[in-house]
Amino acid sequence: MADTADLDWPFFEPRHRELARGIEAWARVHVPQVHDHDVDAACRALVRALGQGGWLRHAVAGTAHGGAGETIDTRALCLIRETLARHSGLADFAFAMQGLGSGAISLAGSPEQRAAWLPRVVRGEAIAAFALSEPEAGSDVAAMACTARQEGGDYVLDGEKTWISNGGIADFYVVFARTGEAPGARGISAFIVEAGTPGLEIAERIEVIAPHPLARLRLAGCRVPAGQRIGPAGEGFKLAMRTLDVFRTSVAAAALGFARRALDEALQRATTRRMFGQRLADFQLTQAKLAEMAATVDSAALLTYRAAWQRDQGRGVTREAAMAKMCATEGAQQVIDAAVQIFGGLGVVREMPVERLYREIRALRIYEGATEVQQLIIARELLKDVKERGQP
Ligand SMILES: Cc1cc2nc3c(=O)[nH]c(=O)nc-3n(C[C@H](O)[C@H](O)[C@H](O)COP(=O)(O)OP(=O)(O)OC[C@H]3O[C@@H](n4cnc5c(N)ncnc54)[C@H](O)[C@@H]3O)c2cc1C
16 A cells, blocks of 8 residues: 555645545555456556546546546646556556547647547547657757648648657657747647547557557648647747646656555565575665655655646746656656665566566656656756846
């Protein structure tokens, strides 16, 4: 049983405590410990189950279309991701991608776009994907080369997108492409591209260390009606950043869930494994590890829920979200590594929980802004403060 003492923190309201208990009880019953080896089938089943359980309501905005509120409640999003990640990385992935993939529609979709997609996303009937990255535009998003050319009442998309989560199983992709109103970041727009649209092709499925559906997409003369553009032309970069802004703190929450699970597993092992006439946990060297792990978990939790709370107050969280993502993902990697060490040989046996966590955590330090990008954001905000307030 996970430590639930954090729920007493002042960041949370009674409804959050209720939600956290609810998702924990649900996950125990509905999230398999071991998933189907067919990762696409496992992912589809999880999305459906999360929809039936009512959890996907928290990943979209707008009560008229099934959302839990008019805006996404960051604390709810984080509590759900933390809990799911503690049970299964794939369950967390399935939940998070419904939100990230439909995020631009939640934030800036027309009434028609919202009505067409959000209820299906919430019910787990339509799988969403967020297609921003390209082979030559990862951290440097504004270097994007994919184009969308207006032709009469349509846009014609050409280019490549890569690392697209849910690529191959998504029912629709929110694709960002260059419409050329201005150079760089100011000439990009977002489009809804339904799976099966002629000219949209899954060029390659990508296998990663923690399997989940991932693909490179090719768009070749892919024609979509202008009504499928999300928000004003040329505002796509801002929309992508606003979407990532909602979900960045929740990446920290997922890392926190992985770290908590690793600490629980390590405690269980250290208190039952006997060697040299005592328990592994009786050695001070082990206690030092456990202490570091627990402090890292708590600091990640504090940073994560500070950012989530602050965002829910309607305040800017650029620095706070970057700190949460950097510290929680980097810290989780260390906590999980220590857990593997405590398990000894068993820690590297395939599909042991700590071995799975060791693989699951890695990508979180890279996607939605690599750690170095978060460092630059934090430093930029700090230096801006110095400029505004004068030297400390
Ligand atoms: C499992 C997984 C799922 C993903 N899902 C999606 C998705 O659904 N949709 C989507 O659009 N994209 C997705 N991505 C892409 C992800 O956002 C990119 O991988 C990420 O932005 C980094 O881009 P890149 O891989 O091209 O690395 P690069 O941009 O080449 O960066 C390589 C490394 O350079 C370092 N670096 C970056 N910037 C700086 C800097 N300014 N100074 C110093 N060092 C720096 C970092 O260590 C970084 O890891 C996913 C990636 C992975 C691994």
